[in-house]
Amino acid sequence: MEWRMVWTTFFLLMALTTIVSYLFHGNGYELIISVSMNLVATTLKLGARRTTGAMTMAASLVADIHLIPAMGVYYIMQDYALAHALAWGAVVANLVSIILLIIEAVLRQMEMEVL
Secondary structure (H helix, E strand, C coil), rough: CCHHHHHHHHHHHHHHHHHHHHHHHHHHHHHHHHHHHEEEEEECCCCCCHHHHHHHHHHHHHHHHHHHHHHHHHHHHHCHHHHHHHHHHHHHHHHHHHHHHHHHHHHHHHHHHHC
8 A cells, every 4th residue: 555645645635625615614724724734735745756646746836826825815814705716726626636536546456467
C-alpha cells in the first residue's frame, strides 16, 4: 500500500466534504477547516512524478486559489454569497482532482498486472 497516496486522498476527500458542509451550513469554521485540509493535500502532492500527478497538483492549486480568497471574502468583506461562489469553484476543482486520482490508481493497477 502506498501511504502517500492514502494520505493525499484522505486530505483531499476531507477538504471536499468539508467544503460541501460549508456550502450547506455556511459556518466560517468549516471554511477554515476546508482551507487547511486542501493545503495539506496540495503539500502532499508535491513531488508527484507522473503526468496525472501534475494534473492533480494543478487542480489542487486551483482549489487553493478559490478557497483562500473565499476565506478572506467571508471574514474581511463579509460577502457570504461571493464566498459560497468561490467555494463552489473549489468543489469542482477537487472533483476533477479526485477523478484524476482514480485514473492514476487504475493506470498503476494496469501496469502492475502487465508486470
